[in-house]
Every structure is written in structure tokens, then in C-alpha cells.
Amino acid sequence: MALLSPQLQRFLSAKLTRDSASRSPPRAAAAAAAARPRSRCCSAIAIDGPSSLAEASGVRWGYASVQGPREEMEDGVVVRPDGLDGFSFAAVFDGHGGFSSAKFLRDELFKECVMYLQGGLVLSKQDTNSIQEALRGAFANADAKLVNWLETTEEEDESGSTATAIFLGSDKVFIAHVGDSRVVLSRSGKTEVLTNPHRPYGNSKVSLNEIRRIREAGGWVSNGRICGDISVSRAFGDIRYKTKKKEMLQKGVEEGRWSEKFISRIQFNGDLVIASPDIYQVVLGSDAEFIVLASDGLWDYMNSSDAIEFVRNQLRQHGDVQLASEALAEAALDRRSQDNITIVIADLGYTRL
Structure with missing residues (x-):
């Protein structure tokens, strides 16, 4: 990935500082911020992100994104507290093969969702079939545009990205999920995992269905990887x-990964990797405390219950959701996470003391 320019990083950092100062945080949070050592986290890799304590409809948002030991930062994040009529939007993108795809989605997926959801009107009507149809259409169109862009710009064919988006209303949250990021809810301190990894x-059941789908499309799974990759x-x-499956097979021959005889038997019947989202609808209520959306750089090194307990303790100690987001990323690094880590926390304001 090409990281943000130093000028833009300084601008976003200054914006976070100004916006945070405008809210007069609780005394405990201010003390914690003063005592806290300089963070290894970078919270500026976002589009239209909130200030560290920005509020929308009673929800406070925090987010953190850290490169970790990886050579490149391939994650992206978007937070739009007032992005849709009556609903907030947040999404995490976990790229691979470079940052190109994650950046494209960071810039474009929200626009597609706004168009297909008619600015939030479809969500407000709460017709499940209409919402599912709209979100699948938005994701499909975003993927078609990305595929076309990758082909026409001759970007590397390894470039891709997951995307997990939440649409947070006053009493419900809708989730559109592609890939292996995760959404977790704290309900009176109990952990609810809201998504399944692809x-x-x-x-x-999810993994077995994915394997069957890949095989029916003409692909194969080796060592837990599609075509061993x-x-x-x-x-x-x-x-x-x-769109370039035949080229992928020929490249494998050139690299000695398989033979001409092997690929002569392959007949593709569909895409091996798809961007069709799983869509979830979750009723919140007064026992719903906060939501954590994060890339697998967190979840591969910290289980859901530990993350919920960690964030809950943070919010009970100082009430600062931005500090909690950064501290959770730090905790993943302390557990030797080898991946980029991106975290979004939506504090619903009901965390029990």
C-alpha cells in the first residue's frame, strides 16, 4: 500500500486532536490519556471517520488501525456516523496482494450502499427481503467495478479485499459480511459473535459449504487454501x-505448481472467490452495550470473549471509546499479532458499571 502522505496524516491527526478537545472528556479519561504512553496505533487511515469521541444518535465511535510487523498496510476503514437516514455506517476492509482493492472499496462501497439503499429509506422500512436485495446489489456492483478497474489498470491480479459493513440503527443493526473480519456484540457482558468467517x-457448516461451492465451480482446496493459494x-x-482463471492455471504451470496434464482436466463452472455477502439482522435493546468490528489481525490472536471483556473493562474504567479502541489494538500487538489490525467500536451507551 501507498501510505497516506505525511501532510494528510498530520491533518487528520490534528483533526482528531481538535475534535477530541471540543468535548471535554471525563476526568478519568483525561487522566488516562495524559498517563498513557505514546501509542503504536495509527487512527488516521479512514475516510470520514468521526472524532475520537464523536456522537451520533447517542452512539460514540472509536477506531484504530495499525500496520503491525507487516511490510505494508493493507487494511482500510470507513466510519460515517450520519451516513444514512437514521443509520450509521462503518466498514472494515482487509486487503491482500497490496492495498489497491481495500482503497478502492474504502472510496466506493459506501456510495454503492447509499444508492441501493436509497439513502437509508430501504433500511427504515425494515423489509428484510428488500434490504437483502439492496445490499447484495451494492456489493455485486462494487465488485464488478473493482474487477473492471483491476483489469483496465493492469493492477496485480493478486489484489483483493474482504469487506464487512454494519448499518447501525436505534434498535437494530444490519451486517453485510464478505471474508474473515468479525463483528461481536456485548450484551450485558455476554459475548455474541454476529458473523462467520468465509x-x-x-x-x-459455513466452511463445508464454502468448500463445496468452490469444488462445484471447478476449483479445489489444498491445505485450507483455494488452489493451494x-x-x-x-x-x-x-x-x-x-475473470482470469485460465491465466491463473497457466501461471501455475510456469511456476511449477502443477502440470499441463493437471490443468487439462480442469473445467470451471463459476467464480472460485465471490463477493456475495452474508446478511445479518440483530435486534439490540437496552442490554446491548457495544459492538466491535475488526479485521482478523485482532481475532487470530484474541478470542471474542477476551476482546469483549477487555473493551468492557476499558469503558468501565474511563469511558473513552477511542482509548479503548487503541488499547485493544495494542493488546493484539502484545499478543504478537503478525497482521495489520483494524478495529471499530460502537459504544451504545449501556455498558454496566
């Missing part, structure tokens, strides 16, 4: 598993 390994079965981009 990975072609394991014995879960990619470990996520749903993603945007990844044209080598969509």
Missing part, C-alpha cells in the same frame, strides 16, 4: 479467481 477449511473464500477483486 474460509475454506475446518468442519463448521488464498485462504479466504469470499472477497472483492481477486480477478485470478474470477
Whole structure:
């Protein structure tokens, strides 16, 4: 990825500082901020993100994004507290093969969602079938645009990205999920995992369905990876598993990964990697405390219950959701996370003391 320019990073950092100062945080939060060592987290890689304590409809948002030990930062994040009529929008993008696809989605997916959801009107009507149709249409159109862009700009065919988006209303949250990021809800301190990862390994129902779909499309799974290569079965981009499957096979021959005889038996019947989202609808209520949306750079090193307990303790100690987001990213680094880490927390204001 090409990181944000130093000038833009300074601008966003200054904006966060000004916006945070305008709210007069609780005394405990201010003390914690003063005592806290300089963070390894970068919270500026976002589009239209909130200030560190910005509020919309009683919801406070925090987010953090850190490169970790990876050579490149391939994650992206968008937070739009007032993005849709009566609903807030947040999304995490976990790129691979470079930052191109994650950046494209960071810039474009929200626009597609606004168009297909008619500015939020479809969400407000709360007709499940209409919402599912709109979100699937938005994701499909975003993927088609990305695939076309990757082909016409001759970007690397390994470029792709997951995308998990939440649409947060006053009493419900809708989730559109592609890939292996995760959304977790704290309900009176109890952990509710709201999404399932799209990975072609394991014995879960979701994984077995993904493996079957890949095989029916003419592909194969080796060592938990599609064609022995990619470990996520749903993603945007990844044209080598969509429009350039034959080129992918020939490249494998040239690299000695398989033989001409092997590929002569392959007959593709569809895309091996797809961007069709799983869509979830969750009723919140007064026992819903906060939501954590994060890339697998967190979840591969911290389980859901530990993350919920960590954030809950943070919010009970100082009430600053931005500090909690950064501290959670720090905790993942302390657990030797080897991936980029991106975290969004929506504090619903009901965390029990």
C-alpha cells in the first residue's frame, strides 16, 4: 500500500486532536490519556471517520488501525456516523496482494450502499427481503467495478479485499459480511459473535459449504487454501479467481505448481472467490452495550470473549471509546499479532458499571 502522505496524516491527526478537545472528556479519561504512553496505533487511515469521541444518535465511535510487523498496510476503514437516514455506517476492509482493492472499496462501497439503499429509506422500512436485495446489489456492483478497474489498470491480479459493513440503527443493526473480519456484540457482558468467517477449511457448516461451492465451480482446496493459494473464500477483486482463471492455471504451470496434464482436466463452472455477502439482522435493546468490528489481525490472536471483556473493562474504567479502541489494538500487538489490525467500536451507551 501507498501510505497516506505525511501532510494528510498530520491533518487528520490534528483533526482528531481538535475534535477530541471540543468535548471535554471525563476526568478519568483525561487522566488516562495524559498517563498513557505514546501509542503504536495509527487512527488516521479512514475516510470520514468521526472524532475520537464523536456522537451520533447517542452512539460514540472509536477506531484504530495499525500496520503491525507487516511490510505494508493493507487494511482500510470507513466510519460515517450520519451516513444514512437514521443509520450509521462503518466498514472494515482487509486487503491482500497490496492495498489497491481495500482503497478502492474504502472510496466506493459506501456510495454503492447509499444508492441501493436509497439513502437509508430501504433500511427504515425494515423489509428484510428488500434490504437483502439492496445490499447484495451494492456489493455485486462494487465488485464488478473493482474487477473492471483491476483489469483496465493492469493492477496485480493478486489484489483483493474482504469487506464487512454494519448499518447501525436505534434498535437494530444490519451486517453485510464478505471474508474473515468479525463483528461481536456485548450484551450485558455476554459475548455474541454476529458473523462467520468465509474460509475454506475446518468442519463448521459455513466452511463445508464454502468448500463445496468452490469444488462445484471447478476449483479445489489444498491445505485450507483455494488452489493451494488464498485462504479466504469470499472477497472483492481477486480477478485470478474470477475473470482470469485460465491465466491463473497457466501461471501455475510456469511456476511449477502443477502440470499441463493437471490443468487439462480442469473445467470451471463459476467464480472460485465471490463477493456475495452474508446478511445479518440483530435486534439490540437496552442490554446491548457495544459492538466491535475488526479485521482478523485482532481475532487470530484474541478470542471474542477476551476482546469483549477487555473493551468492557476499558469503558468501565474511563469511558473513552477511542482509548479503548487503541488499547485493544495494542493488546493484539502484545499478543504478537503478525497482521495489520483494524478495529471499530460502537459504544451504545449501556455498558454496566
